[in-house]
Amino acid sequence: MTTKSNNQLCAVCGGELQDTTITHEEKRDSQIYLFQNVPAKVCTACGEIWIDEEVLQQIDKLIEYGAPMRKVETPVYDFPRAVAPAH
Numbered sequence: 001m002t003t004k005s006n007n008q009l010c011a012v013c014g015g016e017l018q019d020t021t022i023t024h025e026e027k028r029d030s031q032i033y034l035f036q037n038v039p040a041k042v043c044t045a046c047g048e049i050w051i052d053e054e055v056l057q058q059i060d061k062l063i064e065y066g067a068p069m070r071k072v073e074t075p076v077y078d079f080p081r082a083v084a085p086a087h
């Protein structure tokens with residue numbers, strides 16, 4: 001009997017998971033952190049993205065101690081003010 005430990009199934013729909021890399025965004029207070037090429041699994045049936053606990057812990061560490069490759073400015077809108085007619 002073989003154990004397929006790397007053949008995980010989607011916890012949402014039971015679909016098959018496929019290895020992929022994603023851009024993950026993580027919010028801390030009002031700051032947004034972007035992580036490119038994060039190893040993840042995507043469900044081939046429902047499209048749900050799964051990230052390993054271990055990877056999430058590494059992301060936590062990077063937010064605290066890591067050196068980002070570059071920074072981007074994030075546009076911020078206050079919605080009611082943005083849609084109000086100009087005076």
Ligand SMILES: [Zn+2]
Nearest residue numbers: 010013043046
């Ligand atoms: Zn699924």
